[in-house]
Amino acid sequence: MSLAASPFAYASGSSWLHRRSAVTKLAWLLAALAFSLVTFHPVPLLLVTTAAIALALSAGVGRRMGRAMRLLGPLAASVVVLQVAAPAVCSGGCIDVARMGPVTITAEALARGVAYIARLLAMESAAVVLLVTTRPADLFGALRRLHVPHPVALLLSTTMQLVPLLQRELAVVLDAQRARGMRASGVRALAPALLPVFVAAFERVGRLAIAMEARGYGASATRTSYRTDELGPADRALAVAGLAAAVGGVVAGALLWGSGSVPPLVVPPWAAVAIVGGAGLAFAGLIAAALAAAARA
Amino acid sequence: MPEPREPVIALARFGFRHAGSDRPALADVTLKVRAGEYLGVFGATGAGATTLLTALDGVVPQLVRGDASGSITVLGRDPRTVPVADQARQVGLVFDDPSLVVTQASVADEVAFGLENLGVPRAEMDARIDAALRSVGLAGFEAREPATLSGGELQRLAIGCALAAGPSVLVLDEPSANLDPAGRRALYGVVRRLNREHGVTVVVADQDPTSIARDATRVVVLHEGRVAADGPPATVLGSPAALRRHGVRPTDAAAVLEALGVEAPVPTGVADVARRLAIRPGAEATPRPAAVAAMGALASARADRSDTVLDLRDVTFGYPGADRPAVAGVSLTASAGEVIGIVGANGSGKTTLGRLVNGLLRPQQGRVTVDGMDTAAHPVRSLAAHVASVFQDPAQQLFASTVADELALGPRALGLSEARIGERVRELARALELEALLARHPLRLGRAERKLVALGAVLAMRPRVLVLDEPTTGTDLRLASIIGARVCAAAGEGTALLIASHDMAFLGRVATRLVVMDAGRVVAEGPVHAVFGDVPLLALAGLEPPEATQVALAVSPRGPAPWPPVSVEEAVRVLRPAGPAGLERSEPAEDPAGLDAAPADGGSR
Ligand SMILES: Nc1ncnc2c1ncn2[C@@H]1O[C@H](COP(=O)(O)OP(=O)(O)OP(=O)(O)O)[C@@H](O)[C@H]1O
Ligand SMILES: [Mg+2]
Numbered sequence: 001m002s003l004a005a006s007p008f009a010y011a012s013g014s015s016w017l018h019r020r021s022a023v024t025k026l027a028w029l030l031a032a033l034a035f036s037l038v039t040f041h042p043v044p045l046l047l048v049t050t051a052a053i054a055l056a057l058s059a060g061v062g063r064r065m066g067r068a069m070r071l072l073g074p075l076a077a078s079v080v081v082l083q084v085a086a087p088a089v090c091s092g093g094c095i096d097v098a099r100m101g102p103v104t105i106t107a108e109a110l111a112r113g114v115a116y117i118a119r120l121l122a123m124e125s126a127a128v129v130l131l132v133t134t135r136p137a138d139l140f141g142a143l144r145r146l147h148v149p150h151p152v153a154l155l156l157s158t159t160m161q162l163v164p165l166l167q168r169e170l171a172v173v174l175d176a177q178r179a180r181g182m183r184a185s186g187v188r189a190l191a192p193a194l195l196p197v198f199v200a201a202f203e204r205v206g207r208l209a210i211a212m213e214a215r216g217y218g219a220s221a222t223r224t225s226y227r228t229d230e231l232g233p234a235d236r237a238l239a240v241a242g243l244a245a246a247v248g249g250v251v252a253g254a255l256l257w258g259s260g261s262v263p264p265l266v267v268p269p270w271a272a273v274a275i276v277g278g279a280g281l282a283f284a285g286l287i288a289a290a291l292a293a294a295a296r297a
Numbered sequence: 298m299p300e301p302r303e304p305v306i307a308l309a310r311f312g313f314r315h316a317g318s319d320r321p322a323l324a325d326v327t328l329k330v331r332a333g334e335y336l337g338v339f340g341a342t343g344a345g346a347t348t349l350l351t352a353l354d355g356v357v358p359q360l361v362r363g364d365a366s367g368s369i370t371v372l373g374r375d376p377r378t379v380p381v382a383d384q385a386r387q388v389g390l391v392f393d394d395p396s397l398v399v400t401q402a403s404v405a406d407e408v409a410f411g412l413e414n415l416g417v418p419r420a421e422m423d424a425r426i427d428a429a430l431r432s433v434g435l436a437g438f439e440a441r442e443p444a445t446l447s448g449g450e451l452q453r454l455a456i457g458c459a460l461a462a463g464p465s466v467l468v469l470d471e472p473s474a475n476l477d478p479a480g481r482r483a484l485y486g487v488v489r490r491l492n493r494e495h496g497v498t499v500v501v502a503d504q505d506p507t508s509i510a511r512d513a514t515r516v517v518v519l520h521e522g523r524v525a526a527d528g529p530p531a532t533v534l535g536s537p538a539a540l541r542r543h544g545v546r547p548t549d550a551a552a553v554l555e556a557l558g559v560e561a562p563v564p565t566g567v568a569d570v571a572r573r574l575a576i577r578p579g580a581e582a583t584p585r586p587a588a589v590a591a592m593g594a595l596a597s598a599r600a601d602r603s604d605t606v607l608d609l610r611d612v613t614f615g616y617p618g619a620d621r622p623a624v625a626g627v628s629l630t631a632s633a634g635e636v637i638g639i640v641g642a643n644g645s646g647k648t649t650l651g652r653l654v655n656g657l658l659r660p661q662q663g664r665v666t667v668d669g670m671d672t673a674a675h676p677v678r679s680l681a682a683h684v685a686s687v688f689q690d691p692a693q694q695l696f697a698s699t700v701a702d703e704l705a706l707g708p709r710a711l712g713l714s715e716a717r718i719g720e721r722v723r724e725l726a727r728a729l730e731l732e733a734l735l736a737r738h739p740l741r742l743g744r745a746e747r748k749l750v751a752l753g754a755v756l757a758m759r760p761r762v763l764v765l766d767e768p769t770t771g772t773d774l775r776l777a778s779i780i781g782a783r784v785c786a787a788a789g790e791g792t793a794l795l796i797a798s799h800d801m802a803f804l805g806r807v808a809t810r811l812v813v814m815d816a817g818r819v820v821a822e823g824p825v826h827a828v829f830g831d832v833p834l835l836a837l838a839g840l841e842p843p844e845a846t847q848v849a850l851a852v853s854p855r856g857p858a859p860w861p862p863v864s865v866e867e868a869v870r871v872l873r874p875a876g877p878a879g880l881e882r883s884e885p886a887e888d889p890a891g892l893d894a895a896p897a898d899g900g901s902r
Pocket of ligand 1: 644647
């Protein structure tokens, strides 16, 4: 049975980070996003990523984080490939640094590709830490506390709740297909078999959502939380610090690091080829891994 | 019992038709339930029990769409207008599908989830979670991932979640379907205590009337969406003939009394039945040997075949992270035409054993050989032509968009011609009485019907070995007898069947051999009569024999081999006072197991 938990789903635990209120964690996610979106400067972006990894390690979810990043890394790598493949628009001519067959690698394209990767990794790692240490149900409570409208909060947290369930249902249904002699694997089988599998899995997830409501999920009463501490002074202070950091990030981004532009990345040709080649391989690896996963018997 | 107060539940001419269905699921239901009442709801599959139960917290019609008519009031409010999530504060609902309880990452979180939703203070949670898990026998499971629980463990969790929330109305849909006999007793014990001591109003639907017959203050029988009977359990459940007319299974005890012609049978349990039988005029202390001898016939007729199609040698399997193997050192062989019942408490490894046989799990030690193929050496897909299985949760294995397609999927995967596929589908639809449902979406069917479709889907593959995991959970009289008949027909065609089940009455009717599992090990194995006759051994494994067997043993602890009888039919036959030979049988139509086969010896351990 393939019941490996989704790397993006909540990993139960009782670390200090698990116990922080979801409100606090949302504030810090906001700060991370502010930092990552306001600048392409490598220092703040690396800082955010490093901080996220450190947090994950301190909460004992380093492995989860690693698995999530292994999936997301190649996706980020595809950005480099796309940036290089699409000719960059440079005012006053681009600086060519290397050639790979028919493709010319420009310093501008390279810079944008690398910058986007850094930005994506920073955002992803911050989001993953939050997802993995926060129960969706607690997120619902936090969003309600922040006066996010009830339907929006419910939709957001239910989606988070149901995505890993959907993954589990898919695994189970695929197992059942194999037991019935169907090719539940390989590209050939997936096309015709997958649609009903998805329909079946969605049907089940719909029933799960009903059952959750019948257990009071989304009730108008104020939720309490089993896993997170009360939103006490420490959490409040941390949340305020997070908000301050978000504002600080925006200001620093604009004043210190220059908000939007990316300086061309002039590197020796071999380095350019290595970066683009590596990204290309990672990207190809992702596709290969997806196909292999589908073909696994 | 608390003084009856004003009704907490009042339905007046309430009706409901599911969107897209042409006939109402409930029609003209008028019903008042007072605070502190304990209502048992019975009905054949599709009679409307689930619709009625889910209407009490507003799931019908708020989340399950359709047209509702008439009026319904629960705790003074109309559940059609109160948001379902808010109604949950008062009404605890346990769905008939326990897998729907799985939403959280651990068992403790799962119970906490409901408490959080209701705003229970954190300080109270631990005690409530503890108490709830203890009352359903899941203490020690707190950190387990709910998705990895066994079927019965899940069922216990679903009930525990509802109990923890402390509802004033507790609504249970088929709560005992996946429970072992000890778990069933414990469950109904808890429900009775809540009802008697805490005044909780209870509404429970269960195909197995045994416990409800004793505890309920009132029983309602639904027939095609209408209330067909309403009264005290002794009256309603005491007339087996009427129950059968509505497709409802009577208790074994009542059925035995009825068949033996004891007047006005009030089913209050085994001891009571035995006492009545003992004092009835013309009663006989010892059973008639001739009738007993006939019982072993089935077992020995089947055991004649010697071609082994399934061979497990010292098989061990443990799930990652578990502290003991789920299946440990199991050796077992099955011959063509054998029907082997696998019994054991919840979590004893029955389902895991089935998954080892169909190849979805590979043994970590030992070997599994199916039809000459080592499961470790072949992909599951190629094993599928030889071994098929119906899962404990049938919804997990249905994925066609119509019942007809579902039945055709397997044969198509085997590469049969469309003409032959069509023939098989028609044949099966007839045998399983699924003709009217062929165009329906399998997942829109009731739980029991889904089970039947899943069974049809695997029978269509004509496997040499068939693994059925809890084939009769939640099935009514008709479906259970169809399933029994198909099981026997498949065995007659030479399929070896492995049936994991808590339905001892069903196994008594169809099984030739029983394997008793306890904590992953086989602790006993033998002909069905011998194993069901060994009550102390069964008790050690958390089990008990069918009620009919208990009745017979209470009347006469000993008898000529193979003793004791293992089904109502057998019990009636051997307990009937001696009379002219060739007594007419009470229920000739309900004898799918072919108990009338020629007498032969065998059936002893
Ligand atoms: N995926 C899994 N991961 C870890 N443990 C598991 C997993 N599946 C089952 N188990 C455990 O293995 C043991 C045997 O489970 P199994 O499902 O075989 O029991 P069962 O006899 O079929 O029980 P039931 O009568 O409740 O259906 C149980 O203790 C169960 O909790
Ligand atoms: Mg099981």
